[in-house]
Structure formats: C-alpha cells, structure tokens
Amino acid sequence: MRRAVFYNPAMALDRDLSVAVARAWSDRTGRRLRAWEMLSATGVRGLRVLNESGALDALLLTEANPEACRWLERNAAPHPAATVRSADARELPPGSPFDVVDLDPYGTPAPFLPTAIAATAPGGLLAVTATDMPVLAGVQRTACEARYGAVPLHGHFGPEGGLRILIAHALGAAARMGRSARPVLAYVHDHHVRAYLALDREARPAEVSRLPGPGWAGPALGEGPYGPMWVGPLFDAGFLRELRAPAGAARPREVAALLDRFREESGADTPFYFEPNRIAGALGLSEPPGLAPLLARLRELGHAAARSHVRPSAFRTTASEAVVFDVARELVARRFSSSPVR
Ligand SMILES: C[S@@+](CC[C@H](N)C(=O)[O-])C[C@H]1O[C@@H](n2cnc3c(N)ncnc32)[C@H](O)[C@@H]1O
Incomplete structure (x- = not known):
C-alpha cells in the first residue's frame, strides 16, 4: 500500500505558535538560533519558522519516509539556510546540539525523547507534541501505564492530565541523562498536547507528583492516585509577554486570542480547573x-x-x-x- 505524505492543515495554528515562539526565544537569547526539526514530513513547520520568524541561522530537517523526503528536498531547495537529511530521527545528527529542537510525531514522542534531549543545548528549547490522546487522556489506561509509566485521568480532566503526564515523562527522560527542564509554554489544543521545554543549564528537581496527594485542596479529580504528572506551572509569564502573533499567521485572530488566554491563565497557573x-x-x-x-x-x-x-x-x-x-x-x-x- 502506498503511504500518504503527511501534511495536516489542522495544525496551522500550532505552526503559527512555533513561529511566534522561535521569534521570542531568539529575542530572549539575543541571537539567531540553530534549529533541528526531527520529524519534518514536507517541512512546512520548520520552513515556516525559518521564513517567518527571522530567528534562525540554520535549520536541519530530517525525515525517514522517502516519498516525504522528496517533497522536503523540493520545498527546502530555495532556502540556503535549510539542510535536509534523509535519516532516522533517533540518531543524533551531525551538528548537535541545537538551540531549538522540534519533535512533532504521529502519536507518541516517547521513542524520540532521548535523542531530542541529547540534541538540545543547555539553555536551549525543546518542543514536544503528542497526539496519542486516547492513551494520555485515559481511554487506554494500560497503554498509558506501559508507554509513559503513569496512570491517566479519564473524562474532562483527561487532556490536561495527559499534558502533565507528557511533561513529567520528558522531564524523567531528561533526569536520566543528568539534564533538567521546565515548561515555558504547554497547552492542550484540538486532539493533541504540546510543550515547549527550556532545558536548564543546571540540574534542578522537577515538580512532579501523583495527584490527588496529601493536602490536595483543588478540584476533585477522583480517587487516584493519577500520574506521576507535572504539577508546576504550564506558562512562563515573562516569556508569554514576549510572544506576538506572527505577521504571516495562518489563523491570526485565533493565535492572538489564544495568546491572550495563555497570558490571563498564567496569573493563576495551578493544576486543573473548575467549571x-x-x-x-x-x-x-x-x-x-x-x-x-x-x-x-x-x-x-x-x-x-x-x-x-x-x-x-x-x-x-x-x-x-x-x-x-x-x-x-x-x-x-x-x-x-x-x-x-x-
Ligand atoms: C506528524 S509528521 C510531522 C509533521 C511536521 N512536523 C509538520 O508540522 O507538518 C511525522 C513525520 O515523521 C516521520 N517519521 C516517523 N518516524 C521517523 C523516524 N524514525 N525518523 C525520521 N522521520 C520519521 C513520518 O514519516 C512523518 O512524516
């Protein structure tokens, strides 16, 4: 059977945010960045960041599917700062580490995380998407335990629980490599979750625990315990203030509204919510x-x-x-x- 080359128009807003984040991260570090998009498909995400953010000096795009790779070569050809590598993204590429690494898989990012973390420079930014929401949001509890080592929440808290499990899992992988990280922006959107993780220069303990734990006074989550999950903030309020909807955004009004909501939310950045x-x-x-x-x-x-x-x-x-x-x-x-x- 012929496999379709992946291009998902539903992720346009997500890619708008990638452009905004790269711009703001470059402003924060005061220099242009070297980036690696691990799973590039047609290259639309990485190439949009390269063209629209003005934040990148160099972009490496890898893709294992030969048909996708042909599109990737064609799309990247007009951009001298972009290099295409037809390879398995689980291999650390030449030129590592990078200032920004993007990991945007079908399904779970788990198998790619050790390479992603190794490829992100201290002080760099790692963006991780997961689309295996039935697993992370508790429809397939056993699979979540096997894949992420965590008990998921099911029902309306499931997606946020999944985001927090993903972050805890990524931080656990980082800790095993003597690294530490914290989210600067992490969100639930449509049928996926995505976290931008700042890789620390020094190791520090992660705010990860099972909920509801002793003294939990927040929204009733059920008996549990659920997790382990990230229980720290989803947003770095200072970083959010630097984010702007990109001029070439595919969904300008939606991005601006989402950024406003994130900014508001960062003022009460506690785990889970009431309705x-x-x-x-x-x-x-x-x-x-x-x-x-x-x-x-x-x-x-x-x-x-x-x-x-x-x-x-x-x-x-x-x-x-x-x-x-x-x-x-x-x-x-x-x-x-x-x-x-x-
Ligand atoms: C969800 S798509 C990437 C979408 C892209 N980042 C975007 O924004 O349009 C995932 C891609 O990863 C590729 N892929 C899967 N496993 C891979 C591997 N081990 N190494 C490199 N590419 C891989 C798939 O062929 C697919 O094109």
Missing part, C-alpha cells in the same frame, strides 16, 4: 454561578483566578475547592434573593 456547570451539579444548585462574578469574587477574597484555554468555561484559581463552592453558593443565593417575586 460553573460542574460546580452547580456537585452542589445541587438550581443554576450555575456566572463565570465573571465567580472570578471577581475570588479575586476580591485575595485569590488568583483566571479563565483557562483548556475548556471554554474552565477557570483556574489558587482558592481551594471549599472556598470556590462557598463563593458559588453565595452568588447563586444572592441572585435569587435579588430576583423580583413573581
């Missing part, structure tokens, strides 16, 4: 509390609170579930006491 309709369900309220009044009241009480990109009505907060529930009850009761009697 007004689920709060109403848990408390037996006759209607959900409004999202805006909930956020406002939590902030009045001194807690950080912000909408999340993960789901349209989701919000994160530093308040405990008990406080969130009290505020929700108060707001719904107040709404009823101020409605006219009919």
Whole structure:
C-alpha cells in the first residue's frame, strides 16, 4: 500500500505558535538560533519558522519516509539556510546540539525523547507534541501505564492530565541523562498536547507528583492516585509577554486570542480547573454561578483566578475547592434573593 505524505492543515495554528515562539526565544537569547526539526514530513513547520520568524541561522530537517523526503528536498531547495537529511530521527545528527529542537510525531514522542534531549543545548528549547490522546487522556489506561509509566485521568480532566503526564515523562527522560527542564509554554489544543521545554543549564528537581496527594485542596479529580504528572506551572509569564502573533499567521485572530488566554491563565497557573456547570451539579444548585462574578469574587477574597484555554468555561484559581463552592453558593443565593417575586 502506498503511504500518504503527511501534511495536516489542522495544525496551522500550532505552526503559527512555533513561529511566534522561535521569534521570542531568539529575542530572549539575543541571537539567531540553530534549529533541528526531527520529524519534518514536507517541512512546512520548520520552513515556516525559518521564513517567518527571522530567528534562525540554520535549520536541519530530517525525515525517514522517502516519498516525504522528496517533497522536503523540493520545498527546502530555495532556502540556503535549510539542510535536509534523509535519516532516522533517533540518531543524533551531525551538528548537535541545537538551540531549538522540534519533535512533532504521529502519536507518541516517547521513542524520540532521548535523542531530542541529547540534541538540545543547555539553555536551549525543546518542543514536544503528542497526539496519542486516547492513551494520555485515559481511554487506554494500560497503554498509558506501559508507554509513559503513569496512570491517566479519564473524562474532562483527561487532556490536561495527559499534558502533565507528557511533561513529567520528558522531564524523567531528561533526569536520566543528568539534564533538567521546565515548561515555558504547554497547552492542550484540538486532539493533541504540546510543550515547549527550556532545558536548564543546571540540574534542578522537577515538580512532579501523583495527584490527588496529601493536602490536595483543588478540584476533585477522583480517587487516584493519577500520574506521576507535572504539577508546576504550564506558562512562563515573562516569556508569554514576549510572544506576538506572527505577521504571516495562518489563523491570526485565533493565535492572538489564544495568546491572550495563555497570558490571563498564567496569573493563576495551578493544576486543573473548575467549571460553573460542574460546580452547580456537585452542589445541587438550581443554576450555575456566572463565570465573571465567580472570578471577581475570588479575586476580591485575595485569590488568583483566571479563565483557562483548556475548556471554554474552565477557570483556574489558587482558592481551594471549599472556598470556590462557598463563593458559588453565595452568588447563586444572592441572585435569587435579588430576583423580583413573581
Ligand atoms: C506528524 S509528521 C510531522 C509533521 C511536521 N512536523 C509538520 O508540522 O507538518 C511525522 C513525520 O515523521 C516521520 N517519521 C516517523 N518516524 C521517523 C523516524 N524514525 N525518523 C525520521 N522521520 C520519521 C513520518 O514519516 C512523518 O512524516
């Protein structure tokens, strides 16, 4: 059977973000970067970053599929800064390490992570995508345990749980190589998760644990324990301030809106989230509390609170579930006491 060459238009927004991140990372480091796209397919992602970010000095593109590789050669030919290598991406290529490494597989990135980490310079940036969401988000729990060594959350928390499992897994692979890393931007989008990991210059302990652990006061996750998963921040707020929607973005309005949401979210960057309709369900309220009044009241009480990109009505907060529930009850009761009697 002939295998199709991979080009996925649904990832256009994701590639827009790759351009924005490369630009901001180059600004942060104060120099142009050398990059490796490990799994290039037609090269659309790496070549867009090269052309649109102005951040790269050199780009290595590897691809193992011969048919994809022919397209890759053709697409890269007009760009002197791009080099194509027809090879297995699990081999460390000549020229390693790189300032930026991009790992964007079909399915799981796990088999490629040791090479990706070895190929990323200290102080460099490693971008990792996973599209095996049935595994990471708990539909295939046994596969998640085998592939990532982690118990996944299932249901509405599944995608964020999957993102946090992926990050913990990548950090575990880094630790085994005497390296450490932290996310500067990590998100759930459509049917994949993606994390941009800053590879540290010095080893430091990772914020990885099983949830809900002792003292967990956040949203009820179920019995668990789930994970191990990353429980630290998904965003580096300073880095987010430097991100701009690229001038040539395929989805300019969506990218700008997503960046705004990330910035808001970074103000209350806690694991997992609440949703007004689920709060109403848990408390037996006759209607959900409004999202805006909930956020406002939590902030009045001194807690950080912000909408999340993960789901349209989701919000994160530093308040405990008990406080969130009290505020929700108060707001719904107040709404009823101020409605006219009919
Ligand atoms: C999801 S696609 C990459 C998409 C691309 N990054 C983009 O943004 O359009 C994954 C690619 O990895 C290639 N691939 C799979 N295993 C590989 C390996 N071991 N070495 C190199 N390429 C590989 C596949 O042929 C496929 O083209």
